[in-house]
Amino acid sequence: LDRNALMPASPGTFRRSWGLRALGLLAGLSMSGAAAATACDSPVLAALAGMERSQWEEFDAQGKSLVRERGTLVLAGLHASGRCGDVDWSAQWMRSQGERAYDGMTTTQQPLQTKSQLRAQAITIAAWLPLGESWAVGSQLGYRQLDRNIASIGSVMGYPERFDYLQAALGARYQVALTEGVRFTASGWLGGGPGGRVRVDLPRADAVMLALGSSRLLALRLQLDGGKTVAPGWSWQTGVAYRREQTGAGISEALTRNGVTVGAAFQPRFVQRHLETTAVLVYRF
Numbered sequence: 001l002d003r004n005a006l007m008p009a010s011p012g013t014f015r016r017s018w019g020l021r022a023l024g025l026l027a028g029l030s031m032s033g034a035a036a037a038t039a040c041d042s043p044v045l046a047a048l049a050g051m052e053r054s055q056w057e058e059f060d061a062q063g064k065s066l067v068r069e070r071g072t073l074v075l076a077g078l079h080a081s082g083r084c085g086d087v088d089w090s091a092q093w094m095r096s097q098g099e100r101a102y103d104g105m106t107t108t109q110q111p112l113q114t115k116s117q118l119r120a121q122a123i124t125i126a127a128w129l130p131l132g133e134s135w136a137v138g139s140q141l142g143y144r145q146l147d148r149n150i151a152s153i154g155s156v157m158g159y160p161e162r163f164d165y166l167q168a169a170l171g172a173r174y175q176v177a178l179t180e181g182v183r184f185t186a187s188g189w190l191g192g193g194p195g196g197r198v199r200v201d202l203p204r205a206d207a208v209m210l211a212l213g214s215s216r217l218l219a220l221r222l223q224l225d226g227g228k229t230v231a232p233g234w235s236w237q238t239g240v241a242y243r244r245e246q247t248g249a250g251i252s253e254a255l256t257r258n259g260v261t262v263g264a265a266f267q268p269r270f271v272q273r274h275l276e277t278t279a280v281l282v283y284r285f
Helices: 019-036
Strands: 044-061 065-084 088-107 109-129 135-150 157-176 182-193 198-199 209-211 215-227 233-247 253-257 259-266 269-282
Touching: 044 088, 065 109, 065 269, 088 135, 109 157, 135 182, 157 215, 209 253
Parallel strands: none
Antiparallel strands: 044 065, 044 269, 065 088, 088 109, 109 135, 135 157, 157 182, 157 198, 182 215, 198 209, 215 233, 233 269, 253 259
């Protein structure tokens, strides 16, 4: 399978993302919140499940589409949140798994349709500073790992990949009570991160670690909270979220076979789009 990764590319330098600056702001907000905190409320724990419509597209240097993938993934995760002093905090682990239809090209530039198996996980921590009853500003740090296995078809051999990268973001949140027992929340994040990496196990070459370019992130979420949203006990949440990530092309690395150089490879620019719906069971101590 050829995603244009085996074509020679000129060496470059890593680009620093303004996500690094957001990471610094996150650390500053977290430290100031910890310093201001005199007491912490009991944590709120939650388990979530849902579905995600996932899209992936890769582009060459001229902006031509090389690969398109679309599919539905199953979501599951754990969430913890609370308040220390004036700062709301949250931590979340999310796992998604499923299959996407793969539409790309072979090394001879012939159209190719196959499938890719996906298994991804994300760990995110966030801090919110309320600005009154309804509004808050926040910062977020996340780590993402994606295992992507492109399936073989006929004489064309597939291969596995593992992506790892960090992102930081700044956000805003709005909350309002719709009824006595239901609250509406809208939140958005804008950020990015420095270049990550992808390990590629090509079928006719030694495994290679390729650099990723810097990334940009846009995320939006709408959520309803019901039940005992303040008092101890069980409650529920349901929400819909959209996330768009754009990752720049990496730099060229040598490809070897049994230690002998046989070519070069780089990771093209790619864009991810995810639309998810989740249901959450919450317990407050």
